[in-house]
Amino acid sequence: CQSSPQKARLGQILTGLRQTTFAFAPWQSVRSLEKLRVYLTIFILFYTANTFAEDYEAYLREDALLKFSPVLSILKKSLETNDIKLLNSIVSYPFNISFPETYVAPEGNVRFRGLKVKDYDDLKEKYDSIFIHSVRSLVQCITPNNMMYDKNKGFSAAHGRIWFFDIIEPITGIRKYALSSISVNPKDSKWAIEECPDIYLVGS
Secondary structure: OOOHHHHHHHHHHHHHHHHHHHOOOOOOOHHHHHHHHHHHHHHHHHHHHHHHHHOOOOOOHHHHHHHHHHHHHHHHHHHHHOOHHHHHOOEEEEEEEEEEEEEEOOOOOEEEEEEEEOOHHHHHHHHHHHOOHHHHHHHHHOOHHHOEEEOOOEEEEOOOOEEEEEEEOOOOOOEEEEEEEEEOOOOOOHHHHHHOHHHOOOOO
């Protein structure tokens, strides 16, 4: 939530918007007035977004690990037991899934094929096609200590093959780490093979 000085400043901006809106002379066009409103609204949204971000400081890695480790444990347990409801508790929607196949976008860029898992029902429907053997092996391999930490994003492994973002739930306002994206490749990750040779058959 915003501090008192921040609220006061935002109040001043909103008051200025109202005063500016009604200060227009009758002969000035409605179109100009609406344009001014749009510009000022964008400014207010930008300001409040930055204010909101400043209230949530980036974690030091040690603090982040304490908050992230239980999330990774839940992911591992949910896959071991195929408990999709448990998995759902740590997923951030839309849950981004990418595949190794590529296509040429209308603007000419080459992109990886992907999809977005919208909600729990969608997760249940796509669960088996996402959590294939190579993904399960990767999850089995990763630990809080062998993952990369980006203080502005969260934790990742295998060069971004899996990401847990540091998020704030829009309804509850709770800050947590959540499973945000996975690259679904039937080939085992070279990173994971090197990290965890005991659970991989090299060359498989």
